[in-house]
Amino acid sequence: MAAKGGFNARGTVRPCPGFNAYHDAENLRSAMKGLGTDEDAIIELLTSRTNAQRQKIVEAFRSSYDQSLIEEMKSELGGDFESVVEGLLLTPGKFDAKELKDAMEGAGTDEHVLIEIFGTRSNKQILEFAEAYQSENGMSLKEDLQSENSGDFENLLLSLLKGKRDESLAKVDARGKQNESYHVDESLAKVDARGLFAAGEDKWGTDETKFITVFCRRNFAHLRRVFEEYYQLTNKDIEDSIKDEMSGSLEMGLLALVQYTKNPAGFFAKKLYETMSGAGTDDRGLIRIIISRSEIDMVDIKTEFLKLYGKTLYSFIHDDVGGDYRKILLRLCGLDDDE
Structure with missing residues (x-):
């Protein structure tokens, strides 16, 4: 739930009070134009500003120096550290678009x-x-x-x-109090559960279109209710039915949607673990998730990570990567909360 001021209280990156975009632009230019680059100053500034504030810094930098802040940063930095800085300076839409293209x-x-x-x-x-x-x-x-x-x-x-997922909110809960949870239509949840059963377990062959429609149109609170109704109806978890009825990329996609629906923070905690487990590091995945969730639910992701793996996300990142790349990731995931 978003807190006052338009930011999410479950994020680790918060708005900077007393923010001045032109002052920040000047400080970033100084960090790049002195004798060598002051990476610590860049890390400190960018990780303590929200994306909305960073966009104003980008505009102020262009206005003051007639240069692209991103291009200037890319000419001064390198490697994965450069990738994180670029990701922080892009709008969320451009960042996602870049990741999709890649x-x-x-x-x-x-x-x-x-x-x-x-x-x-x-x-x-x-x-x-x-x-x-x-x-x-x-x-x-x-x-x-x-x-x-x-x-x-x-x-x-x-x-x-198509972006047609229901996002209507239930403004009043059962006790008459205001809330911001998604609206759940109990009768429709039962209909959806029966529809999924009829499209899969209850027939020869599977009607994949029915699964796609329900999974892509209903809000996540409603889907959680559908999954509960499905279990009541079939005595089988929806994930097990998907594994039995589907295969390949569709199976993977629907299972990912179920896992995210049931526990968004747990979904991303597992994703982060996968980027750092085994041989090598999936740096693109690690950077993408840390940046994209830092203002949304990183506090909850860290909690789930510790619960699932018995170690803090901080310690995993600390042990897996190094240098300025490590520093900036640790700041984004809220190092002060862990250590």
């Missing part, structure tokens, strides 16, 4: 990245990254999705791209 470029498509972004963004965010994608690439996101994907998984992504 996921579809080259040999093969990273379906896991596509479903992570499409399945966890609001209707407004989907519209913003679709517009940014068109603007940056001169090609519609829909066209690239169609050329890089196929079958039911393509249909799932295209349905999510």
